[in-house]
Amino acid sequence: MMQMFTSTLYYYNKKVQCLSVPDQFFLTLIKLRQHKIKFELSRMFCVSESTVTNIFVTWVNFMNVQWREIDLFPSRDLVKYFAPSDFKQKFPTTRIFIDGVECPVKKPSAPRAQQSTFSTYKNRNTVKNLVGCTPGALVSYISPRYGGSVSDRQIIERSHIQISCDPGDSIMADKGHIERIIGLGKTYKILTQPMTGPETNLSSEIIFICYMLCNFRSSIVSKMA
Structure with missing residues (x-):
């Protein structure tokens, strides 16, 4: 299901192929939850610091756009x-x-x-x-x-x-x-x-x-x- 919705992700820089979609999402959640610096996340996921930035910015914008479509204000x-x-x-x-x-x-x-x-x-x-x-x-x-x-x-x-x-x-x-x-x-x-x-x-x-x-x-x- 996640792969279907993220197949047309517009990346902040260039498409990330060195990390799976679930791992990209997981990296973003770790950044939000623990506010780890780019260097630490790059070592955790074996990617460059620029790739960490690319993933985080891309996914923050993606989740924001997707969830903004929901009518949050209940009747x-x-x-x-x-x-x-x-x-x-x-x-x-x-x-x-x-x-x-x-x-x-x-x-x-x-x-x-x-x-x-x-x-x-x-x-x-x-x-x-x-x-x-x-x-x-x-x-x-x-x-x-x-x-x-x-x-x-x-x-x-x-x-x-x-x-x-x-x-x-x-x-x-x-x-x-x-x-x-x-x-x-x-x-x-x-x-x-x-x-x-x-x-x-x-x-x-x-x-x-x-x-x-x-x-x-x-x-x-x-x-x-």
């Missing part, structure tokens, strides 16, 4: 059906939890980029996204990337997430439930260690992929919670 009925029973009784109109996520990046060389990515909250250079999940702990919204200088309020206003909701829906912000999801996403070390310049350029795609991968994990919220 009100589905959200209610999969919500924990106790929560369903107390907060029946809640459609989504939202909170900001900040990921560190290495200090850019350009002064304007330094200014736009500097977060006064983290006291370092970061990129920021808005992440949302349903009461049943499904990641259902991930905004584009913004510089760390942008406030959560500004991201919410620009995201127009309220347009996706129906009249009468409630949106909860900055609650412990969504923080558990954000913590789960940050088990991917690429989100907790400063990204390099090329990784920062791909940070919107990288963050999206890491939180999409969280949806393949077992739910962190019990049905009876």
